[in-house]
Amino acid sequence: MSIETIWVLAEVADGKPITTSLELITQARSLAGTVEAVAWGPGTADVAGTLGEHGVTTVHDVGDIGDALPGVPVASAVAAAVAAGKGPDAILFPATYDGRDIAGRLSAKLDRPVLTNVVGLSADDGGLVSQHAIFGGTQVVTARFTGEGPGIFVVRAKSFAAEPSGGAAAAVVPLAVDDTGATNTAVVVARHVEERSGPKLDEADVVVSGGRGLGEKDSYAMIEELAGLLKGAPGASRAIVDAGWVPYAYQVGQTGKTVKPTVYLACGISGATQHLVGMKNAKNIIAINKDQDAPIFTVADLGIVGDVHKVVPKLIEALKARG
């Protein structure tokens, strides 16, 4: 089966397509002749330029969905296009909150399964195949869809690099939303932005993460301070997210963010497989842990066997002294 057209969900945040969508578009270019995008919200026309630059020729615009959550309206619009025979051979979704919702809804609407946690995509004689990291990234599974209908893939961030191809701005065409009935009745009544200074966790060149080894919530302040001094982003293990020390958005790992910074500094983190899958593709890993047998040392380029309460404050002092 040859792959002619791939659609990519182009999620927009702060007036720009999110990086993961651009990563998927870049990869889709090497897999299909035509790459198109699906977008929603009032500002689709404003991102047609960036999408076109990355290889998208047409943006299917669901338009303003008001206060609705995107899952139902966007999936309905795509399902209607597929039912009308205007759908693609495959649809790629970034593994974001909304991306997962839309993919799940679409899967049920089309009665097609969905492949999630994709970390690689390639094509062979039988069509698209996806790679999935399992068991903490120690093994790689390759899978494909069988049967009729488009393949629905939900892909993790940082699986590919985003690169522009220099295309012209994409054409914007409307994608109508079908009747969504009772399913589309959940509404957003207020949005809260939690202030975070510095670069975004999944885009930062340096990530400094803290784990349960910090001992108490207040000690997380030194992780933030160190991250700030290195112009990086603070991150966390799930243990301290679950404990309520930091918000979920800080979590690195299987159920959190995937990061690929130049340097990842793990402070008081044991290195459970679910944490490792989110960070072990960092270019360089530094770990500080008082237990020399901690699994994090098996992936660290530089391992410091020591107490975070001693090493981190000295590191902060030394960095401050350099000005």
Place this chain on the structure above:
Amino acid sequence: MNVVVCVKQIPDPAAPAALDPGTHNLVRSGKLILDDSDAYGVEMALQLADAAGGGEVTLVSMAPNGETSGLRTALAMGAAKAILVSDDSLAGSDALSTAKVLAAAIRRAEPDLVIAATESTDGYTGTTPVQVAELLGLPSVTFAKKVEVDGQTVKVERQTEAGYDEVTSPLPAVVTVTAGVVEPRYPSFKGIMAAKSKPVDTLTAADLGLDGSQVGAGGARQQIISVVEAEARSAGEVVVDEGDAHERVIQFLEQLKIL
């Protein structure tokens, strides 16, 4: 208010996991336990039913071999009863097939609210609950970090990239909860004793009107082509801190031109 909680029963995550070399399915022999991710949903459901001044919490689970150990744990926490769907034809179900089974079972319980976890520990596809919602024709709110029910409306704080959204939805609805929404209670001795006699209604796929072409390996439309070892990363230099290890870190960062 009647609440259904989807609870998955999984192999102990602490035990080493393996794929069956023939079917590529996760090996699910041995005793199964309540997925930790679902303990939050059970606790949330119990608290919401309590706050609403009554109503029952019903568990719904699909598991092989009539497995009930995980259900007993959740019943011991305080759920009233359970529906278990267990049937050899369900082996190898993908997330959509699982959703079809769960949706059919949930329909029987006629809940006001359905709670599931954002993702399971062993499968972590994270799409099953939304698929269930679509099959049931219900609205859904995923990634809840706080849930309240006010009359016929559920109010959720939904995690977002930037922070969180306040979302409201009319009931019935499907809500998925993240870990840490509530602190799951430990079953009391009394709870454990009571759980032994709580009703568990065991059904097959056929009882739910589903046939083999819709569920299980027969209904799966995805296929594993290969499983290979990933490239391993090797350990580097290890320094035991004698009071000056931070200097080595600085040096390392200088080499990388971070400083």
